[in-house]
Amino acid sequence: MTLADPRTRLQQLATEQGVSLARLSELIGRNATYLQQFIRKGSPRKLEELDRRKLARFLGVDEAELGAPEEISSQATDRSGRGDWIDVPRLPLGASAGSGALAFEEVAIGALRFSARWLREQGLDPRMLSAIRVEGDSMEPTLRDGDEILVDRSRRPLRDGIHVVRSGDALLVKRLDTAQPGQIVLVSDNPAYRPIELPRGEVEVIGRVVWKGGRL
Secondary structure (H helix, E strand, O other), X not given: OOOOOHHHHHHHHHHHOOOOHHHHHHHOOOOOOHXXXXXXXXXXXXXXHHHHHHHHHHHOOOHHHHOOOHHHHHHXXXXXXXXXXXXXXXXXXXXXXXXXXXXXXXXXXXXXXXXXXXXXXXXXXXXXXXXXXXXXXXXXXXXXXXOEEEEEOOOOOOOOOEEEEEEOOEEEEEEEEOXXXXXXXXXXXXXXXXXXXXXXXXXXXXXXEEEEEOOO
16 A cells, blocks of 8 residues: 655644644644644655654554654554554643643653454544543542543534533633533533633634543
């Protein structure tokens, strides 16, 4: 099989997954225009190995699709546990179930391993999944401080459930009430927290929470 040019493929993946080139550039610790220059101006000529690996892991693709030599790509695939198991990147972001956690650089600090069969049965695309930690108590008893949650970033119509959203520089994990035209109400499960009403334009829905795990 002939692979697409790495620049073309990277642009395609960014578009499919709804993530900007600026965000991906920040993910690998580069300035916001780095990957835009790589794609449009051919500078750098190829991605550095560490940058390529981080991007491939985040986007859920084989390194070969981003220009890795075949032998490196095969080794990376073996390490990732693909096949019976899928490694979902764990990001060092706290989705606040309280007043709001600042969104830091989205570079994977590890992974949570899930059964590939279970993910398929749930209708989940591994490329669109991220794992992050809950901070705060506003979603108790459903989600507790320190719980790990699996977030599906697929572009789908909003429906009932818990979502991770971005408002300004803060990430929040809340239920969404979209009944009011032009507004989104962020609702906490903990009755001690009042609903937050925001204009739709001030809320970016990152994804839907589809799994949780934590200590007893």
